[in-house]
Amino acid sequence: MKLKEFEAKELFRRVDIPVSKGILISNKNDIPPFSEERLLKVQTLAGGRGKAGGVCVVRDAGEAGKLAARFLNSQFMGEQITEVLLDEKVEIAKELYLGILFDTSKRLPVFIYSEVGGADIEELKRRDPTKIKLREIIYHHGLVEDDCSFLLKNSSLSPKVQQQVKDVLKKLYTCFTRFDCTMLEINPLVVTPAGEVVAVDAVAVLDDDAKFRREVTFPERTHNRPATPRETAAHLIDKDDYRGVAGKTFVDLEGDIAILTSGGGASMTLLDALVDYGGKPANFTEYSGNPPLEKVEKLTRIVLDRKNLSGLLVAGVIANFTNIAETLRGVLNVLIAVRPNFPIVIRRAGPHDDEARVMLLEAKEKYGLDIHYYDEKIPLTQAAKIMVELSAAYRNRKKKDVNKIIRSKNTSQSKNTSKSKNTSQKGVN
Amino acid sequence: MAILINEKTRFLIQGITGKQGEQACQEMLAAGSPVVAGVTPGKGGMEVLGVPVYNSIIEAQKKQKIDCSVIFVPPKLAKGAIVEAIEAGVPLINVITENIPVHDMAYCFSLAREKKVLMIGATSAGIYSVGKAKCGPIGSGKARIAFTPGSIGVISRSGGMSCETSLVLSQAGLGQSTVVSIGSDILMGAAFTELVPLFEKDTETKGIVLFGEIGGTSEEDLAAYLIRRKEQGESFSKPIVAFISGRFASTLPGVSLGHAGAIIQEGKGTREAKVNALKRAGVIIAEMHHDIGRLIKEEIDR
Numbered sequence: 213m214k215l216k217e218f219e220a221k222e223l224f225r226r227v228d229i230p231v232s233k234g235i236l237i238s239n240k241n242d243i244p245p246f247s248e249e250r251l252l253k254v255q256t257l258a259g260g261r262g263k264a265g266g267v268c269v270v271r272d273a274g275e276a277g278k279l280a281a282r283f284l285n286s287q288f289m290g291e292q293i294t295e296v297l298l299d300e301k302v303e304i305a306k307e308l309y310l311g312i313l314f315d316t317s318k319r320l321p322v323f324i325y326s327e328v329g330g331a332d333i334e335e336l337k338r339r340d341p342t343k344i345k346l347r348e349i350i351y352h353h354g355l356v357e358d359d360c361s362f363l364l365k366n367s368s369l370s371p372k373v374q375q376q377v378k379d380v381l382k383k384l385y386t387c388f389t390r391f392d393c394t395m396l397e398i399n400p401l402v403v404t405p406a407g408e409v410v411a412v413d414a415v416a417v418l419d420d421d422a423k424f425r426r427e428v429t430f431p432e433r434t435h436n437r438p439a440t441p442r443e444t445a446a447h448l449i450d451k452d453d454y455r456g457v458a459g460k461t462f463v464d465l466e467g468d469i470a471i472l473t474s475g476g477g478a479s480m481t482l483l484d485a486l487v488d489y490g491g492k493p494a495n496f497t498e499y500s501g502n503p504p505l506e507k508v509e510k511l512t513r514i515v516l517d518r519k520n521l522s523g524l525l526v527a528g529v530i531a532n533f534t535n536i537a538e539t540l541r542g543v544l545n546v547l548i549a550v551r552p553n554f555p556i557v558i559r560r561a562g563p564h565d566d567e568a569r570v571m572l573l574e575a576k577e578k579y580g581l582d583i584h585y586y587d588e589k590i591p592l593t594q595a596a597k598i599m600v601e602l603s604a605a606y607r608n609r610k611k612k613d614v615n616k617i618i619r620s621k622n623t624s625q626s627k628n629t630s631k632s633k634n635t636s637q638k639g640v641n
Numbered sequence: 642m643a644i645l646i647n648e649k650t651r652f653l654i655q656g657i658t659g660k661q662g663e664q665a666c667q668e669m670l671a672a673g674s675p676v677v678a679g680v681t682p683g684k685g686g687m688e689v690l691g692v693p694v695y696n697s698i699i700e701a702q703k704k705q706k707i708d709c710s711v712i713f714v715p716p717k718l719a720k721g722a723i724v725e726a727i728e729a730g731v732p733l734i735n736v737i738t739e740n741i742p743v744h745d746m747a748y749c750f751s752l753a754r755e756k757k758v759l760m761i762g763a764t765s766a767g768i769y770s771v772g773k774a775k776c777g778p779i780g781s782g783k784a785r786i787a788f789t790p791g792s793i794g795v796i797s798r799s800g801g802m803s804c805e806t807s808l809v810l811s812q813a814g815l816g817q818s819t820v821v822s823i824g825s826d827i828l829m830g831a832a833f834t835e836l837v838p839l840f841e842k843d844t845e846t847k848g849i850v851l852f853g854e855i856g857g858t859s860e861e862d863l864a865a866y867l868i869r870r871k872e873q874g875e876s877f878s879k880p881i882v883a884f885i886s887g888r889f890a891s892t893l894p895g896v897s898l899g900h901a902g903a904i905i906q907e908g909k910g911t912r913e914a915k916v917n918a919l920k921r922a923g924v925i926i927a928e929m930h931h932d933i934g935r936l937i938k939e940e941i942d943r
Contacts, residue, residue: 314743317862319750319828351744351751392744394827422742424717476825477799477854481930483889488929493889529801530808532766532781533661563782588783591809591931 213418216255218297219430220396220414226428227387229380229398232412234299240280243298245273252276254283255295259415264289269301302410306369307400308377309333312388314395315348321388323347323355323381325363329400355385369403376409377401392422440464442514446497449510456503456534458511467492469603470515472543474500474528474560478592482527485593491600494518502534508542516550522610523603524556527595530588531562540568548579555602556581559595561588643770643819644794644839644846645733645761646674646709650774653678653701653731655722656713657689661737665713665767665778666690672775672784677705680722698729709733711767711777719763720745727758736762736830737777746828753830760830766800766822769807779822780804791816793937794840796833797852798825798859799886806852806884806933813934818846825854833863841879848880848937851924855887856910864918871923880940883919884927887912 215223221231234253237243254266261267266288270276276298283293307329315322326344328336337344347359360378367374380401388396397415404410418426439447446459469486471493473479479498486493495515499508516524526543528534540560547556558572565587576583584602586595652669656662657679667690669676676692678701685696695701698710710731714722719741726734727749734753741763753760761768767777772790779800780787787808793815797803803822810817818840823832833851840846853860860883870877891912916926925940927933 314747314828316827316858317834319747319754321747351747352755353751389744392742394743419743421716421740422744425742475799475801477797477802477852477886478805480854480886480890481799481802481805481884484886485929487889529799530781530783530787530804532778533664561783588786588808591812592805593929593931 213420213430213432214257215416215418215430216257216295217253217414218255218295220416221411222428223387223391223393223416224383224398224411224414227383227390229383229387230408230410231414232300232302232410234297236295237276237280237298238284238295240277240284243273243276243280246276247272249301250276251297251299251301252279252283253297253299254288254293255297256289256291256293258289258291261289270298299412302402302412303404304400304402305405305407306403308403308409309344309397309399310380310384310401311397311399312349312384312393312395318348320351321349323349323359323363323385325381327368329402333399349385354389355382370407373403373407373409380409380411391416391426391428392419393417394419442495442517446511446514449507453504453507456499456501456507458499458503458507459497459514462497462514463495465493465495467494468520468522468607469599470494470518470521470524471496472512472515472524472526473498474531474534478527478529482525482592482596485596486525486600489597489600491523491596491603494521499539500528500534502531503539505538505542505545508539509545512543512546516546516552521552522554522606523599524552524554525596525599526557527559527592529592531560534562535564536560536562537564537567537571541571544572544575547581547583548575551579551581554582554606555599556583557586557595557599557602558583559586559590559592642843642845643773644836644843645759645768645819645821646770646774646776648673648773650674650708650776651706652676652776653680653698653707653710654692654713655680655698655710655726656715656738657681657692657694658684658687659713659715661778662713663689664781665711665737666692668778668781668784669711669775674774674776677701678707680725698725698731702729707731709735709776712736712738712762714738716740716742720749723749723760724752727753727756730756730758732758734758734760734762734830735765735768735776736760736824737765737767738762739764741826743827746826750828750830759835761821762824762830764800764824764826764829766803768819768821769817770819771807771817777822779820780807787811788820789816791818792845792847792941793817794836794843794846794849795820795852796836796849797822798829798854799852800824802852802886802930806850806930809931810850810934810937813938815934815938818843823859825857827857829857829859832859834859834866837863837866837877837881841877846879848882848941850933850937851881851883853883853885853915853919855885855890855912855915858910860885860915861910861918864915864922864924867922867924877923880925880937880943881923882925882927882933882937882940884930884933885912885915885919886930 309326309329311324395417446462449459687694767779
């Protein structure tokens, strides 16, 4: 999970990295009077806010208030802004860059240090890679004296400032390990004319898998845009029930094919194929790890709570632990209650799939549901193809029905027909 | 032949008394793989499906040699279990556990490198040398349907898709030598670059199929390795076909689709970057997953 600047600075404060003094403002009326120049900084998750006009110099509370009013509770770089930081304007003699992240091919943390800070580090790397120093850290040894000496070799800074930078390097590494960060960045670390160092900006990404032991918590976020009601509802399913996962990831999309997948790799392969064959997903979501029937029911209800659907695709990899009959019973209960007339393609295999087949075929007969069940004999991608074809045929049938109704309406002006035309049209598009 | 594990490999299961550990133990035994010991601290003296349980690996090693440890220990305790296996000198460690903190894995990888231990995972579904040895839950109850013995090496970043990929190959009449589920975490153990040379040396393997995903750099790392080999005048000698998922996921920037590693950040690790790098390195790309069978067959028959 990525943090905002003020949250990352909270981590820095806890390990005694000197940071610029700022006041967090979430209401424009909370700005205190001041007389020296300050910076008003929009709190975003995305980088590059400075270039987009999200960092402004302000001279008094009136000016700050006006700007804050403009930013707060509105969109900036596609994000809903809920805070601005009224920050100290630190005097700059020199700007440094410090960063630490994992190198995925070497499987080690890498320290990045440059005495050309403030700039776009990737741009600098292209322009003058010699200005950037990289040092791999042997994790089980930790950050050692040699690492610091390597990074500060041939430094242009005075010995006194170098000592302070070294101190920040060590504290930043402590911050990285203590709070289970996957990435930390100070850009810039300012050297003031008085020879002090101050972190004026901060970036931190936290490892979600280490939440259980992190001593500080931050509000949850998954998207840059506010969650839709369906997304919020889906995310709540796992809240009070730790068995399996259902709806942890839920994304509302524009299409007309409802999706219930299982398994990360399979979900992506399946959606790639669906889109390639010309299908349009109405959502993306997953359940896995053998969730109980009730959780699958809840998720299915959310997935089907959408107008103008022309299909439901329930598909996943061959399960190792998930009870196929039990979880599909959850899907089926909702289908029986909702009774959709669009095609339903199910491709699931694993424990108890024979029971699932019998159950689904019975329900198909009894409730007139258009269920197409397949096990592992049909590849996942084939199931996506079948879904796209069936939903296209369904849409065409609907269109023909509407045309028929329109024609019959033209011949007879009965109110009854025109009413049924309206209801049918809802189902099209 | 096969890679990593064969009929002689002697397995130990850490976390054997848990539900998933026990199920995998049963499947491994059914596949004829010798699970010679289990470890769960505090439960030494017990037996699971006839396999003796010890309090520690050292204790188990006093009774027999261990070639590979399979780890099912829950995420909060996994680091301790992995470190125990590394320090006990187990040469191959397969971590099945999901959601282990990145810093814990970073510690284990740096220690494993020092002790020259090979790690597969975390978040691995296991390893299967078809007809010879099964390690972990890979394929589970459907293993006999999905896998057939043969000459294709499979490496997959997705656990579930390691089985589906083998199934698609089997349905195309192509059996597998060894199938390795390498996991897809931000930091992972042996990946494509470390495993393809093993398949190259394996006389039984004629071609290699990869299942890649967006995020991370393992596909780009492989491309760099293959190009390096070519420049040294020792071009990689076996055909490789890869399917890289995530075209759809690329339309959802910043949204994690189930796999921790499958997060697109700052344009790195995109499907496009991976596909282009692999193509330049001579790897055949399957645009549709079910095409991998036809494509690898064409390459082998060439």
